[in-house]
Amino acid sequence: MRNTNTPTSFKALQIITYALCIGVVMFLGVAFMLKHEELVLWPVKGQDTLLNIIALVMAVASVLLSNVLFQSLLSKIDTSLPISKKLPHYVTAYIVRFALTEGMGLFNVVVFLLSGCLINAMMAVAIILLMLAVKPNREKTIDDLKVYYPDTLD
Template sequence: MKEKFKTLQIIHLAICAGVIIVYLLLGRFSIDKLKIDAIDSSEIIYAAIPVLAFVLSNFLFKSQLKQIDPKAGLNDRLPVYQTASIIRWAILEGAAFMLLFLKPDFMILGILIIAYLVFLRPTEDRITSDFESSVL
């Protein structure tokens, strides 16, 4: 069982490391890049990307977890959890890349997405609490 948790943690680490490395290489960080000036109406969609990614990723994650049979054992539930987690992480990763490539002025929002992505690191406690909350 521990190796299945390790696999999920390695996948998470690879996704996080990939996004961070791309941001470091292509981000061209400076203090000016970390500021968001006044947002006009044509840029509002870029500000909405992190919110949409957060909502969509959590919605899809929870809907995948609701498909799990509560009576199934942990070995049967873990592959569905892994799939749901990868979907969630991929949406957040895509949103961070969209902000970096389409509108580098909003790089700080991409950094916030990355921070949230790192926060979602799978642990045994998080997985069991997610399973318990999906039954409710």
């Protein structure tokens, strides 16, 4: 049974997570439709190879940086505050995390669109899967924010 008393900002965070993922998926789908006849696993041109490597390295670096920033922002949240004061900071931390990862997912789709290189498309898919894996859920949020009775997330 679904609880309908979840604070609006937590529901909004869940919706934002799915919307960001859907945006990357839609853009990747359009890119596939445009490049479906020119696909290669790895580009043969020198300039494209450099661009592909840069996109892949930036994607990995952004995932690592987003995790560091997320943990840093979480550590700054005063867990003694009520949930209504903690949740906006938590939402901000997640948005920072997802903005960095989604940005690199989109960048890899653009590089895929330019080069037709499947490696970049696979990196974009990996980023989408990562975003879905770390999406906010009630239990993790309660644990991260140290929510105790009588203060509840739902």
